[in-house]
Amino acid sequence: MSFTLAAKKVSSRNMQFNALMLVLPRFTPSTHKMMPIGHTKEFLRMAASNKWLMSSAAYYLDFFTVPLFVALALCIAPLHLGEALAGLLTWSLVEYLVHRFLFHSLYRREHWTHHLDVLAFIGISSWKTSSAYAGLLVLAWLTGLTSAFTGVIVGYFFYISLHYVMHRPEHWAYRFISGLAVNHDLHHRKGVEKNFGVSSPLWDHVFGTYVRAPALSTVEENT
Ligand SMILES: [Zn+2]
Numbered sequence: 486m487s488f489t490l491a492a493k494k495v496s497s498r499n500m501q502f503n504a505l506m507l508v509l510p511r512f513t514p515s516t517h518k519m520m521p522i523g524h525t526k527e528f529l530r531m532a533a534s535n536k537w538l539m540s541s542a543a544y545y546l547d548f549f550t551v552p553l554f555v556a557l558a559l560c561i562a563p564l565h566l567g568e569a570l571a572g573l574l575t576w577s578l579v580e581y582l583v584h585r586f587l588f589h590s591l592y593r594r595e596h597w598t599h600h601l602d603v604l605a606f607i608g609i610s611s612w613k614t615s616s617a618y619a620g621l622l623v624l625a626w627l628t629g630l631t632s633a634f635t636g637v638i639v640g641y642f643f644y645i646s647l648h649y650v651m652h653r654p655e656h657w658a659y660r661f662i663s664g665l666a667v668n669h670d671l672h673h674r675k676g677v678e679k680n681f682g683v684s685s686p687l688w689d690h691v692f693g694t695y696v697r698a699p700a701l702s703t704v705e706e707n708t
């Protein structure tokens with residue numbers, strides 16, 4: 486490619502980027518922020534990054550390795566229920582904070598690919614999460630916190646399973662989680678910076694980011 490052609494391409498990319506900056510919704514965690522409606526879907530599609538697209542193997546691997554880690558943790562030491570529940574609660578907080586403060590800010594473009602195509606294999610590769618959990622299990626073993634570890638990864642397993650089902654209404658388990666699915670649907674389709682909790686609305690209630698469908702209609706009518 487000649488220098489002139491390359492320069493033109495860069496300049497055209499810059500113009501597209503500047504146009505995007507004008508129309509993209511900003512990250513405003515404390516306010517109800519509506520996405521601009523209309524032609525912006527195309528702009529958002531352009532803003533999404535395919536960096537987190539992965540193979541089906543990398544997506545599904547966690548569903549096999551996480552139960553394996555739970556079994557290993559239970560072989561190492563007996564389960565202490567209180568500690569496991571504390572681990573479960575810790576996971577739900579991590580899930581909320583990561584979604585709100587990483588996926589909707591620093592890694593927004595990567596996460597947005599999921600917002601635009603809910604069935605795409607998007608997220609952090611199971612190879613990475615499974616490696617991280619293997620390291621955490623060793624750490625838990627050394628510190629005597631295997632039950633807390635079990636609670637954390639059981640929470641993670643709930644999260645990936647529920648999230649999988651809530652984007653597939655035809656799934657047999659969907660009817661049991663329709664309330665959670667509605668919450669998550671609002672997070673997706675209304676373009677609202679709310680309802681960051683996927684497996685539970687607990688931390689959205691705590692931090693004031695929970696919104697229900699009727700409340701949302703009222704806000705939309707007033708805007
Ligand atoms: Zn999101």
Ligand SMILES: [Zn+2]
Nearest residue numbers: 599603669673
């Ligand atoms: Zn989703």
